Amino acid sequence: MSTEKLIRKFDKQAKIYEMRRRKQSEKKWREKLIRCAKGRVLEVGVGAGANFHFYPKDVEVTAVDFSKEMMSRAKEAAAESGIQAEFTLSDVESLSFPDDLFDTIVSTLTFCGYEDPHRVLSNIQKWCKPGGQILLMEHGISSYRFVGRIQKMVDPLFKKMVGCHLKRDILQILKNTNLNIKKVERHMLGAVYLVWAAPNK
Numbered sequence: 001m002s003t004e005k006l007i008r009k010f011d012k013q014a015k016i017y018e019m020r021r022r023k024q025s026e027k028k029w030r031e032k033l034i035r036c037a038k039g040r041v042l043e044v045g046v047g048a049g050a051n052f053h054f055y056p057k058d059v060e061v062t063a064v065d066f067s068k069e070m071m072s073r074a075k076e077a078a079a080e081s082g083i084q085a086e087f088t089l090s091d092v093e094s095l096s097f098p099d100d101l102f103d104t105i106v107s108t109l110t111f112c113g114y115e116d117p118h119r120v121l122s123n124i125q126k127w128c129k130p131g132g133q134i135l136l137m138e139h140g141i142s143s144y145r146f147v148g149r150i151q152k153m154v155d156p157l158f159k160k161m162v163g164c165h166l167k168r169d170i171l172q173i174l175k176n177t178n179l180n181i182k183k184v185e186r187h188m189l190g191a192v193y194l195v196w197a198a199p200n201k
């Protein structure tokens with residue numbers, strides 16, 4: 001699928017993500033993860049800004065997304081939550097930052113969508129300061145074989161309709177990228193991964 005088509009797909013979903021933000025969907029997981037953010041934060045694929053409510057008040061966030069519709073909602077969310085944030089409309093896969101720039105890098109529900117998740121994660125590792133942290137909440141292949149089989153079956157349709165994969169093995173992607181994994185929690189039949197990691201440098 002072309003990037004333009006993918007952006008249009010996410011633009012169309014922005015209202016749904018705004019509604020999910022207002023309902024505080026995934027609250028218990030976001031709360032647990034996002035409250036660990038510190039200092040200068042990069043959030044990739046910020047969407048409609050569902051995490052802003054959960055950040056400690058003293059962080060400074062650089063938020064990236066390639067969907068204008070998502071980003072305008074994320075700006076409202078940052079203002080409502082009183083979080084200092086700047087926004088970059090860009091494809092995360094072609095983004096560049098100096099090495100060792102951020103104390104914390106956050107991604108929630110974005111690794112299902114990237115063309116090359118390994119490259120994005122390698123870049124994230126470069127942009128994160130030594131001793132910094134990488135906080136992820138991702139969905140991927142379930143730890144239950146039967147559920148995983150269904151996910152694999154519906155994956156092509158899901159990608160076409162929603163723009164993201166259901167069957168990615170998030171832990172394997174992390175291992176391939178040689179991150180220093182501090183803690184992993186699996187929820188919802190093992191299909192939701194909460195990860196606390198650090199760059200290996």
Ligand SMILES: C[S@@+](CC[C@H](N)C(=O)[O-])C[C@H]1O[C@@H](n2cnc3c(N)ncnc32)[C@H](O)[C@@H]1O
Pocket residue numbers: 010011017044045046047048049050051064065066067070090091092093107108109110113114164
């Ligand atoms: C499933 S939504 C998750 C949004 C938000 N992180 C959350 O937790 O609700 C994925 C978001 O990532 C963005 N996204 C996906 N691929 C991207 C890319 N290559 N570059 C920039 N943004 C991307 C989409 O526009 C969308 O806002």
